[in-house]
Amino acid sequence: MSATGNPVMALRGVCAALGARPVLRGIDLEVVGGEVVALLGANGSGKSTTVRAAVGQVPLTGGELELFGKPLRRFRQWRRVGYVPQRSTATAGVPATVREVVSAGRLARRGLRPLGRADRTAVARALDLVGLADRAGDSVDELSGGQHQRVLIARALAGEPELLIMDEPLAGVDLASQQILADALSEEVSRGSSVLLVLHELGPLAPVIDRTVVLRSGRVERVEHPEQLHDLACHPLDAAGRLPGAAEAPKIETGLLT
Amino acid sequence: MIELLDYPFMQRALLAALLVGIAAPAVGIYLVQRRQAIMGDGIGHVALTGVALGFLLSSNPVWTAVLVSSLGAVAMELVRWYGKARGDIALAMLFYGGMAGGVMIINMAPGGSTGKLNTFLFGSITTVSVEDLGAIVVLSMFVLAVCLGLRRQLFAVCQDEEFARVTGLPVRLLNLLLAVTAAVTVTVSMRVVGLLLISALMVIPVAAAQQVTRGFAATLAASIGVGVAVALSGTVVSYHADVPPGASIVLLAIAVFALVTLAAVPLTRRRARIAARQESAEPADGVVLEKTASGSTPSAP
Numbered sequence: 001m002s003a004t005g006n007p008v009m010a011l012r013g014v015c016a017a018l019g020a021r022p023v024l025r026g027i028d029l030e031v032v033g034g035e036v037v038a039l040l041g042a043n044g045s046g047k048s049t050t051v052r053a054a055v056g057q058v059p060l061t062g063g064e065l066e067l068f069g070k071p072l073r074r075f076r077q078w079r080r081v082g083y084v085p086q087r088s089t090a091t092a093g094v095p096a097t098v099r100e101v102v103s104a105g106r107l108a109r110r111g112l113r114p115l116g117r118a119d120r121t122a123v124a125r126a127l128d129l130v131g132l133a134d135r136a137g138d139s140v141d142e143l144s145g146g147q148h149q150r151v152l153i154a155r156a157l158a159g160e161p162e163l164l165i166m167d168e169p170l171a172g173v174d175l176a177s178q179q180i181l182a183d184a185l186s187e188e189v190s191r192g193s194s195v196l197l198v199l200h201e202l203g204p205l206a207p208v209i210d211r212t213v214v215l216r217s218g219r220v221e222r223v224e225h226p227e228q229l230h231d232l233a234c235h236p237l238d239a240a241g242r243l244p245g246a247a248e249a250p251k252i253e254t255g256l257l258t
Numbered sequence: 259m260i261e262l263l264d265y266p267f268m269q270r271a272l273l274a275a276l277l278v279g280i281a282a283p284a285v286g287i288y289l290v291q292r293r294q295a296i297m298g299d300g301i302g303h304v305a306l307t308g309v310a311l312g313f314l315l316s317s318n319p320v321w322t323a324v325l326v327s328s329l330g331a332v333a334m335e336l337v338r339w340y341g342k343a344r345g346d347i348a349l350a351m352l353f354y355g356g357m358a359g360g361v362m363i364i365n366m367a368p369g370g371s372t373g374k375l376n377t378f379l380f381g382s383i384t385t386v387s388v389e390d391l392g393a394i395v396v397l398s399m400f401v402l403a404v405c406l407g408l409r410r411q412l413f414a415v416c417q418d419e420e421f422a423r424v425t426g427l428p429v430r431l432l433n434l435l436l437a438v439t440a441a442v443t444v445t446v447s448m449r450v451v452g453l454l455l456i457s458a459l460m461v462i463p464v465a466a467a468q469q470v471t472r473g474f475a476a477t478l479a480a481s482i483g484v485g486v487a488v489a490l491s492g493t494v495v496s497y498h499a500d501v502p503p504g505a506s507i508v509l510l511a512i513a514v515f516a517l518v519t520l521a522a523v524p525l526t527r528r529r530a531r532i533a534a535r536q537e538s539a540e541p542a543d544g545v546v547l548e549k550t551a552s553g554s555t556p557s558a559p
Binding site: 099159 | 287290291292293295407408410411413414416417418420421422423424425426427464468471472473474475477
């Protein structure tokens with residue numbers, strides 16, 4: 001899990017607004033190759049907006065955003081990015097099997113060509129990683145909320161991304177499934193992937209995470225290594241102060257200090 | 259039964275019905291998936307202006323209808339993008355405007371009257387000309403090429419638009435293409451089913467199919483099967499009963515939907531029983547989880 005290499009994602013002074021309300025007020029954030037970064041913070045602190053801005057789904061009102069060293073507007077290699085959106089409660093009007101939904105994750109690699117053996121293997125592997133191999137032929141409507149969440153994660157994994165961006169992947173997922181996801185993530189990271197994910201609590205993912213970034217009111221408040229966070233599940237904004245060693249996270253400059 | 263194939267007009271009508279029976283559900287499934295089942299209806303209203311324009315310019319109404327309804331469908335798509343709050347009002351105005359424009363223009367055309375629109379509103383098997391059939395074949399090939407050839411892309415866009423955008427799919431282009439394809443389908447079908455009833459053939463076969471299917475591909479195949487069956491049999495009924503084919507096709511489609519829905523009840527119960535039996539066979543979810551977890555975890559020292 002050694003974080004090495006160049007930044008795969010870099011946000012510098014990123015500002016964004018939803019409607020007239022500014023949500024991000026100058027976010028500085030970098031994810032380097034092989035690193036797992038968790039975004040934490042209270043509701044409305046800008047976590048989801050940060051990741052949605054990072055994948056170009058929220059327009060920036062200021063600052064710079066680079067993916068794999070390219071400015072967002074010139075970035076075209078979307079197959080290198082795997083995205084897990086926040087689970088939508090709305091289901092589509094037509095049934096779809098788990099395999100069909102997960103196969104959509106291969107589109108970035110296939111273009112207009114039909115799916116081949118490599119695609120089927122990648123889809124099967126992704127389903128196996130999230131523990132849903134035996135449900136591949138079932139309709140996604142028949143799944144529970146947590147299982148549905150795992151389908152969306154498998155869809156992102158199926159594209160074999162180098163950077164995985166996940167918006168609250170653990171929402172509604174039980175502990176046993178969280179453990180499965182933690183295993184799946186460490187497997188991906190061991191293959192050299194980087195991860196940026198929004199969490200409410202670290203849970204079983206804590207050992208996988210290299211760095212946590214706490215947001216507050218659209219700014220980076222703190223950068224910590226997970227083991228230094230004090231009871232984060234209960235008090236994400238706990239003002240316990242910086243523990244020794246927190247300065248070892250030099251890649252982040254907090255918006256508050258500028 | 260066979261003798262009706264001796265009439266050239268019936269041959270043309272049945273061929274047109276076959277193509278429409280395939281094309282309408284093939285487009286409709288994406289509209290249903292995106293919960294825009296009513297869009298076909300709106301396009302049908304707008305196409306009416308195109309038909310009337312064809313009479314006014316004394317050109318083939320199929321082509322003017324394709325043009326005007328495509329413009330209308332693109333306008334609806336643009337409303338969906340930009341006018342989130344008042345979108346439904348804008349759509350309603352487009353519907354009514356299309357209808358009113360059609361009535362207005364047809365009465366301005368030389369020798370035209372509202373009655374002339376009847377065959378376009380509810381379909382008419384005797385009026386499928388050789389010229390019309392040529393247009394229907396060409397246009398339905400376009401529809402099938404889009405709906406079947408790009409099914410994975412369109413599926414992804416209609417299932418989860420945000421994910422599709424992050425995958426790098428040209429989502430706006432695909433949405434516009436789908437809108438134009440829906441407009442072309444409406445126009446292709448107006449001779450057989452009619453502009454006011456075409457939306458039914460786009461939606462009902464899909465609704466019937468998904469009572470018994472679990473996946474998208476299966477739903478697509480089954481709904482095309484239903485579409486072809488009701489379009490052909492409805493055309494034959496229309497010949498014997500001397501009624502507009504749109505009426506018989508749509509009533510047959512609704513009958514199929516009702517039958518499938520009734521038949522699906524015992525099927526669902528059986529599935530539930532099988533699932534319950536499987537769960538009692540491998541009792542704890544945790545067993546499966548453990549198995550998979552240990553299988554996929556890299557061997558840690």
